[in-house]
Amino acid sequence: MTSVxxxxxxxxxxxxxxxxxxxxxxxxxxxxxxxxxxxxxxxAALGEGVETHLxxxxxxxxxxxxxxxxxxxxxxxxxxxxxxxxxVMGLPGMTSFAxxxxxxxxxxxEIPEVPEFLDLITDAGGHLWACRMSADMMHxxxxxxxxxVEGIINASDFIEIAEGAQTLFI
Amino acid sequence: MALATLAxxxxxxxxxxxMTEYDEWDEEMAKALAANIGIELTEAHWAAIKxxxxxxxxxxxxxxxxxxxxxxxxxxxxxxTLFPKKPAKKMAYIxxxxxxxxxx
Numbered sequence: 001m002t003s004v005x006x007x008x009x010x011x012x013x014x015x016x017x018x019x020x021x022x023x024x025x026x027x028x029x030x031x032x033x034x035x036x037x038x039x040x041x042x043x044a045a046l047g048e049g050v051e052t053h054l055x056x057x058x059x060x061x062x063x064x065x066x067x068x069x070x071x072x073x074x075x076x077x078x079x080x081x082x083x084x085x086x087x088v089m090g091l092p093g094m095t096s097f098a099x100x101x102x103x104x105x106x107x108x109x110e111i112p113e114v115p116e117f118l119d120l121i122t123d124a125g126g127h128l129w130a131c132r133m134s135a136d137m138m139h140x141x142x143x144x145x146x147x148x149v150e151g152i153i154n155a156s157d158f159i160e161i162a163e164g165a166q167t168l169f170i
Numbered sequence: 171m172a173l174a175t176l177a178x179x180x181x182x183x184x185x186x187x188x189m190t191e192y193d194e195w196d197e198e199m200a201k202a203l204a205a206n207i208g209i210e211l212t213e214a215h216w217a218a219i220k221x222x223x224x225x226x227x228x229x230x231x232x233x234x235x236x237x238x239x240x241x242x243x244x245x246x247x248x249x250x251t252l253f254p255k256k257p258a259k260k261m262a263y264i265x266x267x268x269x270x271x272x273x274x
Contacts, residue, residue, distance in 0.1 A: 005173045005174050005175050006174055006175065007174060007175050008174035008175060008176040008183045009183070009185070009186060009187035010206045010207065011186040011187045011207075011259070011263060013255065013259060013263075014255070014256070015207070015208065015254075015255065040273055040274060043274055044273060044274075047235065047256060047258050047259075048256055049254075049255030049256050109272070109274075110234065110236070110237065110272070110274070111274045112236060112274070120235075120246060123239075123245065123246035123250075124235075124246055124250060125250060
C-alpha cells in the first residue's frame, strides 16, 4: 500500500543508549511532608530506568523503622507555608489535625502511604540503606527496620555506593 | 498531532509517535507498536495492555504503575520485566493511550 503520510515516529525510550546514570537520595527527615519528596523522586527515577539508592540517616530512620514508618506526622509549627499564625498552629491537637489533613490529600492523589511506597520502590528495583551511626545512636538493629532495607552501612560504604551518582540531600 | 502511517494504516500520532485517537487502535496496531520498541507481545503483556485500555476508557486517565499493580493485579516487578526500564511509558505507547500524567 502506498501512503502519502510518513511513517509514524517511534518514541525514544533510551534503550539504545547504555546509561550509567545513577541517583542517590539521602533521606534525613522524619516528618511526613519531608518523607515524600525523596520517595516520589526515587519512584520516578526507577520508572525512567535509573539505578536508584535511598540512604536513610538521622530522623530519616523514622521512614524505615517498623514502629514509626506508618505513623509519620506533619507539624505545622514554625512553617510559614501553612499561612496560619504559629499561635494557632501551636494549639493542642494541631499536629494530629494537620497530619490527618495532609494524609487525606495525599490519598486523594492516589499516592501511597510510606510503607506501601517503599514496597513499590523496592519492587521497581530501588535499593534501601540505613546509616550505621544513626542505628547506633538510636539503638536500632536490622530487626527493627523495614525488612527490605538491604543493610546498615557506614559512611565509607555509602560513599562507595554513591560513586558517579547524582546525589540529593533531603 | 498528525497523520502518520503505522502498520500500513493512517493513524493520528503526536510528535513523539504516541497514538492520539483511542479508537484507531487495535491489536494489529499494538503488535506494530510493540515491534517498534523491540517487544514481542505475550499473554502477560496483553493482560497489562488490556487493563490500560479499559482503565483509560473508564476514567479518561492513563493508570499509573501502582494502579496497574493494585487494580490490574500485575506485580510491579513483572511490569519491569515485561516492559524493561520504562514500563509506564512503554505500556502506554503500545496500548495507544497517553503517557501517564501523574508523578506517582
